Amino acid sequence: MASSLRSEFEMQIKCTQCGADVTVQQDETFIECPFCASALFLDKRKVVFHYLINSNFKPNEAEGNLKRWMAGNHTVKDLDQKAQIIKNEFYYFPVWYFKTKDASGDKIFLQPAASTSVSEIKKLQIPAGALKFYEKNTYNEDQIVKPDVLYDSAQTWLQNSGVDLNNVSEAALVHIPFYQFYYNFGGQSYTALVEASSGQVYSNIYPAKSEAPFRILFALSIVAFVLTSIVCYVLGFVLNSSSEEALLTAEFFKIFAYGLVSVPLIVMAYVIAKKV
Ligand SMILES: [Zn+2]
Structure with a gap:
């Protein structure tokens, strides 16, 4: 993970995977190692793997999942019929991914790498096989949410939640596909997320059944x-x-x-x- 400044506009980093020296332009953050093709994310002087999870859902299929969730027991009755879905946005949301290894086995910790109002993102389950190296130029850049939570802050958060940083066996930036739906119900606006690899619905404020x-x-x-x-x-x-x-x-x-x-x-x- 060592790096050195070569000039005002270029610096050299060590690839996390093969250890080769990789030259990076100053404004580059998403990098591909020219030697081993690993996707890397550069946060100041920290280099970590950069992964992306593919979407398995088309917009109408994601909406179908949202409707089934709305028809469920925790939401107000007939929400699936009464809610007006206004629009949806598709994007890849960045999370910091930490894998720890200790006597009790492997654990995975996630922390949003960009600001979000949906705290459920931490509870996401990432199937190990789903992580693919991020390929530059394959994805629409407009759909890639840029991380604004730095690696250091994510590490501090991890430490604060009781993890010994020496047990971290892997750290990565992972872009996860989401459909964000906007809908109206009873004169109020709501949002809900559908995670587009599993189809799981995430929402923390919704028209709940009245108790x-x-x-x-x-x-x-x-x-x-x-x-x-x-x-x-x-x-x-x-x-x-x-x-x-x-x-x-x-x-x-x-x-x-x-x-x-x-x-x-x-x-x-x-x-x-x-x-x-
Ligand atoms: Zn490499």
Whole structure:
């Protein structure tokens, strides 16, 4: 990883893969080693591998995945039909990729290499075979998001999350394909990401199912059961002269009363689940 400045506009770096000296123009960041063809990313004086993951999804297929996610259980009912999808953008988003090796095995840590509002990016799963060397001139440069989080910051983050940097066996910059969808629902705008190699949907702010009706129902259930118990005890004491018999009668009534009271509550829960 050594490097030296050759002139104002050129410098020489050591290829991470083959160790050859590679001459780099000052404004170059995405480099291909002329000796072994490895794709490299140059961040000041740090050279790391530069990978890209290919997209397996066309825009309409990605939208299909988004619609299925919208039809799921955590989003508001019928979001797949009611949401208006405004547009989508396709891009390759950069993440810092660290592979660590210790007694417990290999682990992979990801950190966004550009600013993003979607924190789920850290939870991405990257299948090992999916990493391809980034080939210059193969991809539309406009779709490649340039990293603005430096390698040093990513290392600091890694250290802060409890990783011993001596255990890092591989570090790389990885460009991951995404469709970013913009949609409107209920007068608000939302975005969702579809990772275009696996089709996985990522979103942290979306029209969620409201929990309020369920909370109200829960409170109502407690009140209903308490009132039912009171009625049973009152009846027990009205119908019996001895308090021992009164308590027994109350317990007996409770078995049936609880059953009766739970019927409308279950019906209400079912109706709420259908509607919200
Ligand atoms: Zn090389």
